Amino acid sequence: DERYNFNEIEKKWQDRWAEANLYHVEIDPSKPKYYGLEFFPYPSGAGLSVGHFKNYAPNDAFLRYKSMRGFNVLHPMGWDAFGMPAENEAINKKRQPSTMVREYAANYKRQLNLIGMGYDWDREINSSDPAYYHWTQWIFLMLNQRGLAERKNANINWCPFDKTALANEEVVNGRCQRCGTPVEKKAMPQWYLKITEYAERLLSGLDTVDWPEGIKMQQRNWIGRSEGAEVDFQAGEHTITVFTTRPDTLWGATFMVLAPEHPLVETLTTPEHTDDIAAYVARAGRLADIDRQAEGREKTGVFTGSYASNPVNGEQVPIWIADYVLTGYGTGAIMAVPAHDQRDFDFARKFDLPIIPVYQQPGEAITGESMTQATTDQGVLTNSGAFNGLAYSKATVRQVSAWLEQQGKGKPVVNYRFRDWLLSRQRYWGVPIPIIHCPEHGAVPVPEDQLPVLLPPVENYQPSGTGESPLATIPEFVNTVCPICGGAARRETDTMAGFACSSWYFLRFADPHNGSAPFSSEAAKYWLPVDTYVGGAEHAVMHLLYARFWTKVLYDAGKLEFDEPFTRLRNQGMMLAYTPGRKPELDERTSEDSSDEPIEDWVAIKPEDLPKYKPEEIVYRWAKMSKSAGNVVTPDETAAKYGADSTRVYEMFIAPFEETVQWSEDGIRGSFKFLARVYRLVAQQSEGWTPDWRARVGDLTDAKEKALRRKTHQTIVKIADDLENFRFNTSVAGLMEWVNAMYEVVNALPAGERSAALDEAIENLILILAPFAPHLADELWQVGLGQSGFLYKHAWPESDPEVAKADEITLVVQVNGKVRDKITAPAGLDNESLKAIALESERVQEHTHGKTIRNVIVVPGKLVNIVVG
Numbered sequence: 103d104e105r106y107n108f109n110e111i112e113k114k115w116q117d118r119w120a121e122a123n124l125y126h127v128e129i130d131p132s133k134p135k136y137y138g139l140e141f142f143p144y145p146s147g148a149g150l151s152v153g154h155f156k157n158y159a160p161n162d163a164f165l166r167y168k169s170m171r172g173f174n175v176l177h178p179m180g181w182d183a184f185g186m187p188a189e190n191e192a193i194n195k196k197r198q199p200s201t202m203v204r205e206y207a208a209n210y211k212r213q214l215n216l217i218g219m220g221y222d223w224d225r226e227i228n229s230s231d232p233a234y235y236h237w238t239q240w241i242f243l244m245l246n247q248r249g250l251a252e253r254k255n256a257n258i259n260w261c262p263f264d265k266t267a268l269a270n271e272e273v274v275n276g277r278c279q280r281c282g283t284p285v286e287k288k289a290m291p292q293w294y295l296k297i298t299e300y301a302e303r304l305l306s307g308l309d310t311v312d313w314p315e316g317i318k319m320q321q322r323n324w325i326g327r328s329e330g331a332e333v334d335f336q337a338g339e340h341t342i343t344v345f346t347t348r349p350d351t352l353w354g355a356t357f358m359v360l361a362p363e364h365p366l367v368e369t370l371t372t373p374e375h376t377d378d379i380a381a382y383v384a385r386a387g388r389l390a391d392i393d394r395q396a397e398g399r400e401k402t403g404v405f406t407g408s409y410a411s412n413p414v415n416g417e418q419v420p421i422w423i424a425d426y427v428l429t430g431y432g433t434g435a436i437m438a439v440p441a442h443d444q445r446d447f448d449f450a451r452k453f454d455l456p457i458i459p460v461y462q463q464p465g466e467a468i469t470g471e472s473m474t475q476a477t478t479d480q481g482v483l484t485n486s487g488a489f490n491g492l493a494y495s496k497a498t499v500r501q502v503s504a505w506l507e508q509q510g511k512g513k514p515v516v517n518y519r520f521r522d523w524l525l526s527r528q529r530y531w532g533v534p535i536p537i538i539h540c541p542e543h544g545a546v547p548v549p550e551d552q553l554p555v556l557l558p559p560v561e562n563y564q565p566s567g568t569g570e571s572p573l574a575t576i577p578e579f580v581n582t583v584c585p586i587c588g589g590a591a592r593r594e595t596d597t598m599a600g601f602a603c604s605s606w607y608f609l610r611f612a613d614p615h616n617g618s619a620p621f622s623s624e625a626a627k628y629w630l631p632v633d634t635y636v637g638g639a640e641h642a643v644m645h646l647l648y649a650r651f652w653t654k655v656l657y658d659a660g661k662l663e664f665d666e667p668f669t670r671l672r673n674q675g676m677m678l679a680y681t682p683g684r685k686p687e688l689d690e691r692t693s694e695d696s697s698d699e700p701i702e703d704w705v706a707i708k709p710e711d712l713p714k715y716k717p718e719e720i721v722y723r724w725a726k727m728s729k730s731a732g733n734v735v736t737p738d739e740t741a742a743k744y745g746a747d748s749t750r751v752y753e754m755f756i757a758p759f760e761e762t763v764q765w766s767e768d769g770i771r772g773s774f775k776f777l778a779r780v781y782r783l784v785a786q787q788s789e790g791w792t793p794d795w796r797a798r799v800g801d802l803t804d805a806k807e808k809a810l811r812r813k814t815h816q817t818i819v820k821i822a823d824d825l826e827n828f829r830f831n832t833s834v835a836g837l838m839e840w841v842n843a844m845y846e847v848v849n850a851l852p853a854g855e856r857s858a859a860l861d862e863a864i865e866n867l868i869l870i871l872a873p874f875a876p877h878l879a880d881e882l883w884q885v886g887l888g889q890s891g892f893l894y895k896h897a898w899p900e901s902d903p904e905v906a907k908a909d910e911i912t913l914v915v916q917v918n919g920k921v922r923d924k925i926t927a928p929a930g931l932d933n934e935s936l937k938a939i940a941l942e943s944e945r946v947q948e949h950t951h952g953k954t955i956r957n958v959i960v961v962p963g964k965l966v967n968i969v970v971g
C-alpha cells in the first residue's frame with residue numbers, strides 16, 4: 103500500500119515506545135552523557151499550541167540525533183506549577199490551583215506525546231509537589247544560612263490589582279507585567295536574596311558559556327556595573343555622600359541633588375521651604391522610577407534652602423531635591439555637573455544655576471553661558487587644580503579617584519544597577535518560606551527534619567488585599583512553636599516567587615526521586631550541567647540570572663562541581679498567527695498614570711466575537727499565538743490532519759530556529775507532501791531491498807548512481823553538522839534535495855532492476871529521517887525494510903569521506919589545437935563555466951595575449967579548444 107496512513111503509524115509507534123520505556127535513562131559510566139532541556143512550561147488551561155513546538159520539536163530532533171551518536175541522552179520534562187499565573191487562572195475559574203494544575207499538566211503531557219517527544223517521563227516533576235518543594239525550601243535555608251537571605255522593611259512595588267508585591271523585573275514601564283496595572287509603592291517587610299553579592303561572578307561567568315550574544319548583553323546591562331567614586335560633601339554637621347562615575351568633574355559640581363526620599367531631606371530643609379518640599383516629595387512618591395527618569399522629560403525640583411561645601415575647592419553649592427535622582431541607586435544623592443551631564447545641564451538652565459565647564463579643547467575658552475548642551479568625554483581638564491591639562495580618559499578618572507581617597511574625601515566604588523531579588527509574595531500558591539518568627543529569637547529557620555513546610559489546603563486562597571498572605575488567616579498554619587525555645591511563635595506566611603522553583607529544577611532532573619537530598623552528588627556529577635538549554639529570549643534576565651545565582655551558591659556550598667548551569671543556550675523564534683483585530687476603545691487605551699500613553703494600539707478579536715464587527719472595523723495583524731488573542735492553532739489539530747511527523751518537520755523547516763515565523767497551513771501541507779513522497783519511495787523500493795547493497799555498491803558505473811552515492815555520503819555529514827548547530831531548516835532542505843536525487847535514479851531505472859546506490863540511499867535516508875520524523879522512520883525501518891530495533895538506539899550512519907569527496911575532472915585546454923594547460927576542476931560544470939576557467943589560465947593567456955579569440959569549442963567534462971587569430 104502506497105498510502106501514507108500517518109494516524110495509524112504514529113499511534114502504533116507511540117504505544118511501542120511507551121511500552122519499551124524507550125527514553126528512560128540511567129547513569130551509565132560506559133557512555134558519555136548528553137543533557138538537553140527545554141524551559142519547563144507553566145501548564146495553562148489553553149494547552150500547548152503549535153507555537154510551543156517551535157521550541158520542543160527541534161530540540162527533540164537534536165537529542166534523538168545525539169542518542170544515535172552514542173550519547174546517553176537525558177531529556178526530561180516537568181511543570182512550573184507554582185506561581186501567580188496559575189493562581190490567577192484558578193481564581194478566575196473558581197478552581198483549586200492544585201487540582202487545576204495537575205489536570206492541565208496531564209493535558210500538556212498528552213499533547214507532547216502526541217507529537218512524539220522523547221521524554222523520560224519517569225523523571226517528570228511538578229514544582230508544586232511537596233516532594234519537590236521540600237528541596238526548594240532546603241535550598242532557601244542553605245541560602246539563609248550562608249547569609250544570602252534577608253528580611254527587611256522595604257518600599258516595594260505593589261500591584262493593586264494582583265494585590266501583591268512585585269520584583270523589579272515584574273514591573274515593565276511602571277506597570278505590572280502580568281495585568282498591566284500601574285504599580286504603586288508600599289512599605290512592608292520582605293524577604294530578599296542577595297544576588298548582588300554575586301554580581302562580579304554573574305558577569306565573568308558569561309564569558310565562559312556558549313549563549314546568544316544578545317542574551318549575554320541583556321544580563322550585563324541588567325547587572326549594570328559601573329565604576330566610580332563616592333565623594334563626601336559637608337553640609338554643616340551632616341555628610342552627604344554622592345556616587346559619581348565622574349569624580350574627575352568634581353571642580354565643575356555647582357549644586358547637589360538629593361532623591362526626594364533621601365533621609366536627610368527633612369533635616370536639610372529650611373523652614374521657608376518646608377511646604378514646597380513636602381508637596382514635591384508626596385508627588386514624586388507616586389511616580390514609577392522609569393517615568394521619573396524618562397529621557398527628555400521636563401526637569402522638576404525644589405531647593406531645600408541649605409548648602410554644602412564642595413570638598414575640592416570649598417565652594418558653597420545649593421542642595422536641591424529632584425525626582426530624576428532615584429533612591430536605591432548609588433547613594434540616592436548626586437553632585438550635579440551641568441557642564442558635562444545633560445540632565446544636570448537641563449536642570450541648571452531651568453533653575454538658573456551656575457554652569458562651569460572643566461573640560462575644554464586646548465586653547466578653547468567656553469563659558470557656562472555660551473554652552474547649549476553638556477559635553478562629554480572630550481577635552482583636557484581646566485579649572486581643576488593640580489589636574490589641569492590632563493586629557494579625559496579612564497585613567498584620568500581613576501587618578502582623580504585615587505587622589506580623593508588619599509585626601510580622605512572619597513573612595514573608589516563599584517555600583518551595580520540591579521537590586522537584590524525580592525523573593526516573598528503575599529500569595530497562597532507558592533512555596534511556603536520555611537521560617538518561624540519567635541518573639542524571643544526572631545526569624546528562626548525551620549529545622550531540616552521538619553521540612554517540607556506543607557502548603558495547607560484551603561477553601562479561600564484569594565489575596566487578602568491587606569498585603570498579608572491568605573496563609574495568615576489560617577491559625578492552624580500560623581501558630582506553632584519556636585524550634586529554639588519551644589515558646590509560642592508564628593510561621594512566616596509569605597510564599598516564594600515562582601522563580602524560586604525554576605532556579606534549580608534542571609538540577610532535580612538528574613535525580614528526581616531523591617528523598618534525602620535535592621540530588622545525589624553521583625547523579626549531579628554524571629548528568630550535570632545542562633549541555634543545551636532551549637527557550638524563549640523573554641527569560642533573558644529573570645529566570646536565567648536567578649538559576650545561575652543558585653547554581654553558584656550550590657557550587658560554593660560544595661554541592662556542585664560547576665558553577666554555570668547551562669553550557670549552551672539557544673533561543674527559538676516566536677510563532678505568529680494572522681489575527682483579526684480592531685482599534686481599542688478610548689477607555690481601553692488610556693492609562694491612569696502621568697504619561698497618558700496608549701497601552702496598545704490594536705487588540706485581537708476572538709473568533710466568536712467577529713460577527714459583532716463590520717468588515718471595515720477589522721484590521722488583520724500577525725500576532726503571537728495566545729489564548730487571549732483567540733488565534734491558537736493546536737498540535738491536536740495538525741496531528742490529526744497532517745500527522746505528528748509533518749508537524750515536527752514543519753516546525754523545523756519553516757524558518758531558521760531563532761527567527762520569528764508566521765504560521766501557515768500551506769507550510770505544514772508541504773511538509774506532509776515531503777513525508778508522503780518518502781513513504782512512497784520506500785514502499786516502491788522495499789520489496790527486494792536487502793542490505794547486500796554493500797557488496798554491490800563499490801563498482802558503480804552509471805553517472806546518476808555515482809552522483810547519488812556521493813550525495814548520500816555528503817548528506818550524512820551535512821545533516822549532522824546542521825543538527826549540531828541548530829540549523830534545522832537547512833537540514834530539512836538537505837533531506838528534500840537528497841530525496842529528489844533518489845527519484846532521479848528511480849525514474850531512470852529499467853523495470854525490474856535494482857540500484858545499489860539507491861538501496862544504500864534508502865537505508866541511510868530512513869536512519870537520518872529518524873530524528874525529524876521518528877514515527878515514519880521506525881515504520882519504514884521495521885515494516886518497510888524488515889529491520890529490527892528502534893532507531894533512537896541505532897547508530898547514526900557513517901560517511902565515507904572518499905565517496906563524499908566532490909568529483910573532479912582534468913580539463914585539457916588547447917590553443918589552436920595545441921595542449922597548453924591541464925586544469926583540475928569540479929565535475930558537472932556547464933560549458934560556460936569551463937570556458938571561463940580555460941580563459942583565465944595564465945599559461946593559456948601567454949598564447950592568447952594580444953590576439954583575437956575567434957572561437958571556443960568545449961567538449962563537456964574534458965576539453966576546451968580556443969581558436970585565436
Ligand code: ANZ
Nearest residue numbers: 328345346347348351426427428431432434439442443
Ligand atoms: C557627576 C557626573 C558628572 C555624573 C558627569 C555623570 C557625568 P551610571 O553610569 O548609571 O552608574 N547618579 C548617581 N546616582 C544617581 C541616582 N541615584 N539617580 C540618578 N542619577 C544618579 O550613572 C552614574 C551617574 O549618574 C553618576 O555620575 C551621577 O551623575 C548619576 F559629567 O556624577 B554623575
